Amino acid sequence: MSKIQMTTPLVEMDGDEMTRILWQAIKEKLLLPFVDLKCEYYDLGLPYRDQTNDQVTVDAANAIKKYGVGVKCATITPNAQRVEEYKLKEMWKSPNGTLRAMLDGTVFRAPVVVKGIAPSVSTWQKPITLARHAYGDVYKNSELYVDGAAKAELLVTYPDGRTDRKVIHEFTDSGIIQGVHNTDKSIASFARACFNYALSLKQDLWFSTKDTISKIYDHRFKDIFAEIYETEYKEAFEAAGIEYFYTLIDDAVARVIRSKGGFIWACKNYDGDVMSDMVATAFGSLAMMTSVLVSPDGKYEYEAAHGTVTRHYYKHLKGEETSTNSVATIFAWSGALRKRGELDNLPELCAFADRLEASTLGTIEDGIMTGDLYLLSTLENKKKVNSLEFLDAIAAKLA
Numbered sequence: 235m236s237k238i239q240m241t242t243p244l245v246e247m248d249g250d251e252m253t254r255i256l257w258q259a260i261k262e263k264l265l266l267p268f269v270d271l272k273c274e275y276y277d278l279g280l281p282y283r284d285q286t287n288d289q290v291t292v293d294a295a296n297a298i299k300k301y302g303v304g305v306k307c308a309t310i311t312p313n314a315q316r317v318e319e320y321k322l323k324e325m326w327k328s329p330n331g332t333l334r335a336m337l338d339g340t341v342f343r344a345p346v347v348v349k350g351i352a353p354s355v356s357t358w359q360k361p362i363t364l365a366r367h368a369y370g371d372v373y374k375n376s377e378l379y380v381d382g383a384a385k386a387e388l389l390v391t392y393p394d395g396r397t398d399r400k401v402i403h404e405f406t407d408s409g410i411i412q413g414v415h416n417t418d419k420s421i422a423s424f425a426r427a428c429f430n431y432a433l434s435l436k437q438d439l440w441f442s443t444k445d446t447i448s449k450i451y452d453h454r455f456k457d458i459f460a461e462i463y464e465t466e467y468k469e470a471f472e473a474a475g476i477e478y479f480y481t482l483i484d485d486a487v488a489r490v491i492r493s494k495g496g497f498i499w500a501c502k503n504y505d506g507d508v509m510s511d512m513v514a515t516a517f518g519s520l521a522m523m524t525s526v527l528v529s530p531d532g533k534y535e536y537e538a539a540h541g542t543v544t545r546h547y548y549k550h551l552k553g554e555e556t557s558t559n560s561v562a563t564i565f566a567w568s569g570a571l572r573k574r575g576e577l578d579n580l581p582e583l584c585a586f587a588d589r590l591e592a593s594t595l596g597t598i599e600d601g602i603m604t605g606d607l608y609l610l611s612t613l614e615n616k617k618k619v620n621s622l623e624f625l626d627a628i629a630a631k632l633a
C-alpha cells in the first residue's frame with residue numbers, strides 16, 4: 235500500500251508527560267503507517283524549552299507563521315513546584331500564551347460528539363464551537379477599594395494634553411470601583427478570526443454582548459463586528475450559505491440551550507471563559523474537547539484542550555497501567571492534516587483525516603473506550619481498555 239504524500243511540512247510541537255507518550259504512540263500506530271508524514275519538529279517538552287531558554291517556542295511560532303498550520307501536544311506551564319521538579323533556570327511562560335501572543339490569535343474550542351455520551355442538553359445534536367476573545371476586559375483591569383465618602387471619576391489624558399472625564403460614582407460611604415479596557419485593533423482581529431473560521435467550517439456565526447446596558451463599551455464590539463462583516467465578509471458568507479447573527483447575550487443563552495448545535499458562538503472574554511466551561515461540561519468531558527488557535531491572517535494551530543494528565547503520567551512512571559483518553563490529541567492531528575490537505579489541494583490527505591476521525595469515533599461506538607468515557611457512556615456492551623489498547627483498536631479499524 236503506498237502512503238499518502240504531503241507537500242508542505244506541518245509544524246509539529248511535541249509536549250510533556252502522559253500526552254508526550256500518547257503523541258509518540260499516535261504517530262507510530264495511526265499516522266506513519268498511512269501517511270508519508272512531512273513535519274518540521276519542535277520539541278516543546280519542558281526540558282528542551284529550558285535548555286534553549288524557551289527559544290524553541292518562539293521558533294515554533296515563527297514556523298507556523300511561515301507554513302500556516304501547526305499541531306501541538308499539551309505542555310507543562312511551569313509553576314514554583316515545576317521549577318523545583320525539573321530544576322529549571324527560570325519559570326518559563328506558558329507556551330500557549332507565547333503562541334497566542336505571537337500569532338495574535340483567537341481560540342476556538344469544540345467538543346467531539348460521540349454516540350453513547352449524551353450531552354446534558356438533550357436538544358444538542360451537533361457540536362457548539364466557542365470562540366473566546368482572549369484580550370482585555372476584566373482580565374486586564376484596574377481596581378480600587380474606596381474606603382469612605384469620595385467622588386470616583388474616569389480620566390483620559392491625550393498626548394496633546396486634551397482630557398476627557400466622567401463621574402463613576404459619588405460615594406457617600408465605602409465601596410469598590412474597576413476600570414477595564416479593550417482596543418479597536420484587538421476587537422477587529424477577533425472579529426476577522428471568527429469570520430474566517432466560520433467560513434472554513436461553513437457554519438453560522440453568532441456573536442453576543444450586553445450592548446443594551448453597555449452603550450459605548452459593548453456597543454463598540456457590536457459595531458466593529460457589523461462593519462467588518464458588511465465590508466469584508468458578507469459576500470463570502472452569502473456564497474457559502476451561512477449567516478452572521480448578532481444578539482444580546484441573554485437571548486443568545488436561551489437560544490443556545492434550545493438549539494440543535496452546529497454553529498460557532500463568539501463571546502467576549504469573560505462570557506467566553508464561563509460559557510466554554512459550561513458548554514464543555516454539558517457535552518461530557520474535557521478529554522473530548524479540541525482547540526484551535528486561528529490568527530487574523532489565517533494561520534492555524536491545533537491541540538487538545540486538556541493538559542498533560544500528570545496524575546496518569548506518575549502512575550505510568552511507577553509501572554502501573556493507564557487508561558488515558560487520546561481522542562482530543564488524535565483530533566488535533568486530524569484537524570491539522572485536513573487543513574494542510576485543504577491548503578495544498580491534497581484530497582487524499584483530507585479523506586485520511588476523515589477516516590481517522592471516523593475510526594476513532596467508531597471504536598468508541600463499538601464499545602471500546604478509556605476509563606473516563608467508560609464512566610460516562612450509556613452503551614450496554616462497553617469495555618474499558620488501557621491507553622495503548624485504545625490506539626490499537628483504532629488502528630485496526632483504520633487499516
Ligand code: NAP
Nearest residue numbers: 308309310311521539540541542543544545558559560606
Ligand atoms: P489535565 O492534564 O487536563 O488533567 C486534569 C484531570 O482531568 C486528570 O487528572 C484527569 O482526571 C482528567 N483528564 C484530563 N485529560 C484527560 C485525558 N485525556 N484522559 C483521561 N483523563 C483526563 O490538567 P492538570 O492536571 O491541571 O494539568 C497538568 C499539566 O498540564 C500542568 O502542568 C498544566 O500546566 C498543563 N496544562 C497544559 C495545557 C496545554 O498545554 N494546553 C492546558 C492545561 C493544563 P483523573 O485524574 O480523575 O483521571
Ligand code: MG
Nearest residue numbers: 506507508511
Ligand atoms: Mg474558565
